[in-house]
Amino acid sequence: MTALSLERGLAALRDEIDAPVAAFFSSCVHCGLCAQACPFYVETGDPKYTPILKVEPLRLLWEQELSLWGRLKAMLGIGRKVTDEMLEEWEPLLYDSCTMCGRCSMVCPVGNDIQSMVRKTREGMVASGHAPAGLIEASARAIRTGSPMGLTWKTLEAQIKHVESSSGLEVPVDREGVEYLALLSSMEVINFPEYLEAITRIFHHAGVTWTLSKDYFEATNAGVQIGSKDIAAALVQRIVDVVVRLRVRGVISPECGHAYTAVRWEGPNLIEKPYPFEVLHIIELLDKLRAEGRLKTEGKEIDRLSMHDPCNLARKSGVIDQQRNLMGLVAESFVDLKEHGRFQWCCGAGGGVSSNERADELRMAAFKRKKAQIEEIEPDRMVTMCATCRTQLEEGLEEFNMDIPVVGLTEIIADHLVEKGKPA
Numbered sequence: 001m002t003a004l005s006l007e008r009g010l011a012a013l014r015d016e017i018d019a020p021v022a023a024f025f026s027s028c029v030h031c032g033l034c035a036q037a038c039p040f041y042v043e044t045g046d047p048k049y050t051p052i053l054k055v056e057p058l059r060l061l062w063e064q065e066l067s068l069w070g071r072l073k074a075m076l077g078i079g080r081k082v083t084d085e086m087l088e089e090w091e092p093l094l095y096d097s098c099t100m101c102g103r104c105s106m107v108c109p110v111g112n113d114i115q116s117m118v119r120k121t122r123e124g125m126v127a128s129g130h131a132p133a134g135l136i137e138a139s140a141r142a143i144r145t146g147s148p149m150g151l152t153w154k155t156l157e158a159q160i161k162h163v164e165s166s167s168g169l170e171v172p173v174d175r176e177g178v179e180y181l182a183l184l185s186s187m188e189v190i191n192f193p194e195y196l197e198a199i200t201r202i203f204h205h206a207g208v209t210w211t212l213s214k215d216y217f218e219a220t221n222a223g224v225q226i227g228s229k230d231i232a233a234a235l236v237q238r239i240v241d242v243v244v245r246l247r248v249r250g251v252i253s254p255e256c257g258h259a260y261t262a263v264r265w266e267g268p269n270l271i272e273k274p275y276p277f278e279v280l281h282i283i284e285l286l287d288k289l290r291a292e293g294r295l296k297t298e299g300k301e302i303d304r305l306s307m308h309d310p311c312n313l314a315r316k317s318g319v320i321d322q323q324r325n326l327m328g329l330v331a332e333s334f335v336d337l338k339e340h341g342r343f344q345w346c347c348g349a350g351g352g353v354s355s356n357e358r359a360d361e362l363r364m365a366a367f368k369r370k371k372a373q374i375e376e377i378e379p380d381r382m383v384t385m386c387a388t389c390r391t392q393l394e395e396g397l398e399e400f401n402m403d404i405p406v407v408g409l410t411e412i413i414a415d416h417l418v419e420k421g422k423p424a
């Protein structure tokens with residue numbers, strides 16, 4: 001690692017130290033409550049996974065350069081410094097053991113937003129060259145091809161043709177002046193192709209006008225995950241350009257948690273201007289259609305269903321009632337996990353952890369918290385509304401030999417639509 005890389009990293013960290021960050025570090029009372037909220041700490045018992053310790057490079061730079069005590073120590077030549085070795089040591093703590101789920105931020109008695117500090121510290125890690133290979137490759141692919149998984153329009157086009165032949169409905173592409181641009185996530189297209197058919201049928205049923213775009217269909221933002229504002233802004237700008245070109249009124253984020261927060265909350269700040277359009281998660285739109293009486297469903301699932309709330313949706317965005325309203329339409333026997341909604345436990349895979357192969361073992365260790373929650377309730381099936389969470393639930397349940405299928409909420413809704421000609 002060159003001195004230049006370290007300098008770039010330190011400059012990026014300096015850039016991230018604003019008044020709230022300084023206040024956070026000044027007010028930490030070292031109570032350790034954040035540790036008890038973190039699935040990585042709780043399931044491993046290893047103190048190095050204490051949330052506030054994960055942002056030590058940022059704290060140390062703040063102390064060294066902006067606090068009186070740190071400056072005095074530096075003058076006396078006794079202060080520690082942020083070095084390449086330190087950043088190398090912290091890389092797994094910042095990327096492998098944090099999903100930026102925000103549960104630690106909820107419990108901190110002095111209001112420290114630790115997950116946002118992790119996000120900020122990652123900016124310095126990327127600039128100094130200390131980021132995991134999996135995330136570097138995903139970011140490069142996203143910039144080069146538009147998809148972090150290298151998914152091309154040609155592959156998606158094949159899926160569109162399949163959906164059209166199985167549903168008998170057209171999947172609109174590059175349609176101008178419609179209500180919504182629907183974004184997709186590559187992981188969803190690859191792992192859960194049923195989502196595209198589900199929205200095609202629901203939008204037809206409810207009379208929603210919509211379109212996909214050949215120019216850009218990806219909802220996820222590899223720049224937000226790795227911690228690069230430049231990459232994140234470039235990817236958000238591609239969405240904005242499509243919206244402007246097609247003159248649509250809104251953007252629908254698919255069943256993906258981080259994609260939603262990236263485009264809805266971070267997006268305008270990243271491109272430094274407000275959007276001239278609205279952004280909704282698919283679950284918000286479905287609940288809006290339900291409230292307007294535009295979703296006619298029939299029959300109910302009779303097995304015992306429970307739900308995993310994606311952190312980005314429930315905790316970070318307050319989308320909690322909407323998915324429960326929708327479950328009310330289609331589930332006879334729904335039971336919530338004991339800790340759900342704002343205080344739910346993370347599945348262990350978000351924030352780029354699932355794109356970082358090195359973290360696989362730790363990701364499964366963190367999943368044990370979700371597993372314990374599921375064991376308390378003993379559902380027949382789990383429902384969720386994020387492709388990353390769904391993949392993690394499927395892998396985790398299989399790893400621990402728990403025979404509990406996982407389904408996406410949008411698909412369940414589509415299965416219960418009252419449709420002409422649909423077999424009973």
Ligand code: SF4
Binds near residue numbers: 051098103104118
């Ligand atoms: S954001 Fe979540 S995963 Fe990261 S340190 Fe906090 S509780 Fe742990």
Ligand code: SF4
Binds near residue numbers: 052
């Ligand atoms: S919960 Fe807040 S005050 Fe307590 S150790 Fe963590 S960051 Fe510091």
